[in-house]
Amino acid sequence: MTAGRPNDPSLKLLYDMLRIRMVEEAIAREYPKGEMRCPVHLSIGQEGAAVGIASALETTDLAVSTHRAHAHYLAKGGDLKRFLAELFGKDAGCSRGRGGSMHLIDLSVGFEGSTAIVGSTLPVGVGLAMGSKIRGEKTVTCIFLGDGAIEEGVFYESANFAVVRNLPVLFACENNSYSVYSPINVRQPKGRKIHELVRAIGLKTSSHDGNDVGGVTAVTRAAVAEIRAGGGPMLLEFATYRWLEHCGPYPDDNLGYRPEAEVAAWKARDPIVVASAQLADHPGFSADVMARWRSEIEAEVDAAFAFARAAAWPAQTTRADFVYA
Amino acid sequence: MPDTSAPQLTFVDAVRDGIDVAMQLDPHMVCYGLGADDPKRIFGSMSGLAEKYGNTRVFDAPTSEAAMTGIAIGAALRGVRSVTVHQRLDFFLLAMDQLINNAAKWHFMFGGQRSVPIVIRLILGRGWGQGPTHSQSLHSWFAHVPGLKVVMPTNAADAKGLLMSAIFDPNPVVFMEHRWLHQAVSNVPVGDYRVPLGRAHVLRQGGDITLTAMSFLVPEALRAATMLEGLGIKCDVIDLCTVRPLDWETVSKSILKTGRLLALDSGWLTCSVASEIVALACERHFRSLRCAPRRAGMPDHPEPTSFELTKGLHPSAESIANDVCDMLELPQRFEIAAGSGPHDVPGAWFKGPF
Ligand SMILES: Cc1ncc(C[n+]2csc(CCOP(=O)(O)OP(=O)(O)O)c2C)c(N)n1
Ligand SMILES: [Mg+2]
Numbered sequence: 001m002t003a004g005r006p007n008d009p010s011l012k013l014l015y016d017m018l019r020i021r022m023v024e025e026a027i028a029r030e031y032p033k034g035e036m037r038c039p040v041h042l043s044i045g046q047e048g049a050a051v052g053i054a055s056a057l058e059t060t061d062l063a064v065s066t067h068r069a070h071a072h073y074l075a076k077g078g079d080l081k082r083f084l085a086e087l088f089g090k091d092a093g094c095s096r097g098r099g100g101s102m103h104l105i106d107l108s109v110g111f112e113g114s115t116a117i118v119g120s121t122l123p124v125g126v127g128l129a130m131g132s133k134i135r136g137e138k139t140v141t142c143i144f145l146g147d148g149a150i151e152e153g154v155f156y157e158s159a160n161f162a163v164v165r166n167l168p169v170l171f172a173c174e175n176n177s178y179s180v181y182s183p184i185n186v187r188q189p190k191g192r193k194i195h196e197l198v199r200a201i202g203l204k205t206s207s208h209d210g211n212d213v214g215g216v217t218a219v220t221r222a223a224v225a226e227i228r229a230g231g232g233p234m235l236l237e238f239a240t241y242r243w244l245e246h247c248g249p250y251p252d253d254n255l256g257y258r259p260e261a262e263v264a265a266w267k268a269r270d271p272i273v274v275a276s277a278q279l280a281d282h283p284g285f286s287a288d289v290m291a292r293w294r295s296e297i298e299a300e301v302d303a304a305f306a307f308a309r310a311a312a313w314p315a316q317t318t319r320a321d322f323v324y325a
Numbered sequence: 326m327p328d329t330s331a332p333q334l335t336f337v338d339a340v341r342d343g344i345d346v347a348m349q350l351d352p353h354m355v356c357y358g359l360g361a362d363d364p365k366r367i368f369g370s371m372s373g374l375a376e377k378y379g380n381t382r383v384f385d386a387p388t389s390e391a392a393m394t395g396i397a398i399g400a401a402l403r404g405v406r407s408v409t410v411h412q413r414l415d416f417f418l419l420a421m422d423q424l425i426n427n428a429a430k431w432h433f434m435f436g437g438q439r440s441v442p443i444v445i446r447l448i449l450g451r452g453w454g455q456g457p458t459h460s461q462s463l464h465s466w467f468a469h470v471p472g473l474k475v476v477m478p479t480n481a482a483d484a485k486g487l488l489m490s491a492i493f494d495p496n497p498v499v500f501m502e503h504r505w506l507h508q509a510v511s512n513v514p515v516g517d518y519r520v521p522l523g524r525a526h527v528l529r530q531g532g533d534i535t536l537t538a539m540s541f542l543v544p545e546a547l548r549a550a551t552m553l554e555g556l557g558i559k560c561d562v563i564d565l566c567t568v569r570p571l572d573w574e575t576v577s578k579s580i581l582k583t584g585r586l587l588a589l590d591s592g593w594l595t596c597s598v599a600s601e602i603v604a605l606a607c608e609r610h611f612r613s614l615r616c617a618p619r620r621a622g623m624p625d626h627p628e629p630t631s632f633e634l635t636k637g638l639h640p641s642a643e644s645i646a647n648d649v650c651d652m653l654e655l656p657q658r659f660e661i662a663a664g665s666g667p668h669d670v671p672g673a674w675f676k677g678p679f
Contacts, residue, residue: 034667037453037454037632037669038453038454038455038456038630038678039453039454039455039459039678039679040678089454089630089631089632089633089634090631093631095630097629097630097631097633097634098456098457098627098629098630098631098634099456099457099630100454100456100630100631101454102456102458102459103456103457103630115458116415116456116458116459117415117416117418117419117458118388118416119388119419148387148388149388151387151388151389152388152389152390152391152419153389153391153392153419154419179359179388180359180360180363181360181363181364181365182359182360182363182385186384186385187385187386187387187388188387247678247679248678248679255364255365256364257363257364313631313632313633313634314629314631314633314634316633316634316636319624319626319629319634319638320624320625320626323625323626323627
C-alpha cells in the first residue's frame with residue numbers, strides 16, 4: 001500500500017475502502033479491453049463489510065472466501081500487483097495464472113484461498129480453525145460467505161461441527177439480498193432472518209449494517225476477541241448491496257430485476273459516503289485529504305496495472321505443473 | 326437427413342422448444358433451477374416458459390443442488406417429470422449422491438417397482454478463463470454408472486429431439502449442453518419431435534478412418550474431415566449423441582469398414598468414453614484394425630485460467646487432422662490459420678465473461 005495510508009484507525013478504514021473501490025473501478029474500466037480474460041465478480045458497494053471485518057483480524061488470522069473475493073483479499077492485505085497479474089493470467093499472479101479472479105490466495109497475510117463453487121470454502125474454513133486449535137494457536141479463521149451459501153447443505157454441516165467442537169471460526173455473511181438475479185425471497189422463506197436461523201444451530205449471531213464501516217469494525221472486533229478467548233463460533237450478518245452486475249464490469253439495472261427505489265436507496269448509502277460524513281469533524285480529514293488519497297491510490301493502481309500488463313505469461317512448458325505436490 | 330422445410334433455430338432455442346412442447350404434452354411436468362425465471366433465463370433456454378406455465382411448474386431454485394435433485398427424484402416417484410438445469414456442470418457436483426445413489430439405483434434396488442424419469446441439464450463451460458472449476462467435461466463419470474443415460478447433443482435438431490426423448494424416457498438422463506454450441510443453427514422440426522436415445526449418427530461417410538466424437542468435438546471432427554479430403558483421405562465421422570448407452574453397433578460397423586479408429590473426447594482421457602471405445606475396438610475387432618487405435622482429448626491436468634495456458638488445450642480440427650495424418654503415416658501437417666481470432670471464444674457472439 002502507499003505511504004499515504006493513514007495511521008488513524010477511522011481514517012484508515014475510509015482509505016482502505018477507497019483503495020478497493022478505485023481498484024475495482026479500474027478493473028471495470030479496463031475489462032472491456034479483453035486483457036483480463038476470466039469471469040470477475042466485483043464488490044463495488046460492499047467495501048464497508050469487507051474492510052470492517054478484515055480490520056478486526058490480525059494478519060496471522062486466517063480467511064477464506066468466495067467467487068466475490070477481491071475486496072476480502074485486498075482488505076486482508078493481499079498483494080495488489082499479484083492480484084491484478086492473476087486477473088491478467090500472468091505467471092506473477094497470486095495463483096500463477098492458474099486460477100484467475102475466482103481463485104485468490106496470499107499466504108503471507110493469512111488469505112488461504114477463495115473458490116468459485118458456492119459454499120465450498122465453508123468446511124475448509126472450519127477445518128482451518130480446527131487445525132489452529134489442534135496446534136494450540138490463538139488464530140481465528142474468518143469465513144466470508146454470501147446469503148446464497150446459506151442454502152447449501154454444507155453450510156449446516158459445517159456450522160454444526162464448528163459448534164460441536166467449539167472452533168474458533170467467524171462466519172462473516174454479506175447479505176446483499178441476491179444470488180445472481182434471484183432475490184432472497186424466492187430462495188429463502190420471507191421474513192426469516194439468517195442470523196436467527198443460524199442461532200438455532202448453536203452459534204452466537206447478530207445482524208448489522210454492512211455499509212457502516214465503523215460499526216462493522218466494532219462488532220467484528222468484539223466477536224473476534226470472544227472467539228479468540230474460546231467463546232466458540234459466531235456468525236455476523238451484514239446487510240449490504242452490490243452495485244454492478246453479478247458477474248462482469250457493467251451495471252445491469254436495465255434488466256429490471258431489482259426495484260429502482262431499492263437500488264437508489266442503497267446507492268445513497270454508499271459506505272464511502274457514509275464514512276466520509278462521519279469523519280466531517282475529524283481534524284485529519286478534509287476534501288483535500290480525500291483528493292490527495294485519490295491521486296496517490298490512482299498512481300498505485302496505475303503502477304499495479306502496468307506491472308500486470310508487463311508481466312510474463314506462464315510458460316507453455318509449465319502447463320502440467322502443480323497437478324501433484 | 327435434415328428437414329430443410331423445418332424452421333431454423335439455434336441450439337438454445339431448440340432446447341427451449343423441446344421443453345415447451347413436452348410441458349404441453351405432460352401437464353404435470355415441471356422445470357426448475359437457479360435462474361430458471363430470471364432475466365437471462367439460462368442463456369435464453371427458458372425464455373417465456375415461466376409466463377406460459379406459471380410459477381408452480383417453472384420456478385427459480387435456491388442454491389441447493391443436492392436437495393433440488395433429490396426433490397426431482399421424489400416428484401418423479403409421484404408421477405411428476407422434471408427438467409432441472411445447472412448453468413455449469415461443476416455446480417451440479419454437489420448433487421452426486423442423489424444422482425448416483427438414488428436416481429441411478431432406485432429402479433434396480435426396489436426390484437423394478439418404480440422408476441425415476443428425470444432430466445438434468447448440465448451446461449459445459451469453456452473459454453474466457455472459465456478455469457479449473459467452471460469448465461469440466463465429466464461425462465465419463467456419469468457414463469460409468471449403470472442406471473443413467475448420458476446425452477451430449479451437437480446440433481439444434483438433435484438437442485430438441487434428444488431432449489424430448491430424454492424427458493419421456495422412464496430413466497434418469499443427464500443431458501449435457503456445451504456452451505459453445507448454444508448458437509449453432511439448424512432446421513428443427515416443430516411439435517413433438519423425438520430422436521431416439523442410444524443411437525449414434527454417421528454424419529460423414531469415408532473409407533479410410535473412423536472418427537468418433539461428442540459435443541463440441543463433432544464440428545471440429547467434421548472440419549478435420551473436410552481438410553483431410555483435400556489430401557485424399559476420407560473419414561467416417563460419427564456423432565455419438567448418447568455416450569451411455571453407447572451405440573456400439575454403429576461404431577463397430579464403421580471400424581470394420583475403415584480398420585482405423587481415432588476416438589475423440591471432450592474430457593480427460595484417463596477412464597474416458599474414448600478409452601471405452603478404443604477398448605471395445607481392441608477386444609472385438611483386433612484383427613480388423615490396420616493400425617493402433619488412438620484417443621485425443623484434454624491434456625491430463627486441470628484447465629488453467631490464463632489465456633496463454635489455454636492455447637491449444639482443446640483438440641481442434643487441425644490437431645485432429647494431424648493425428649489422422651500421423652496414423653496414416655503421411656507427412657502433411659495443418660496449422661491453425663493466422664487471424665482466426667482469439668482461441669478462447671467461439672465467435673463474436675460470445676462476449677464473456679460467463
Ligand atoms: C454450487 C454452485 N451453485 C451455483 C453457482 C453459480 N453461482 C455463482 S455465484 C452465485 C451467487 C451466490 O450468491 P451469494 O452467495 O449471495 O453471493 P453474491 O454473489 O451475492 O456475492 C451463484 C449461484 C456456483 N458457483 N456454485
Ligand atoms: Mg448474495
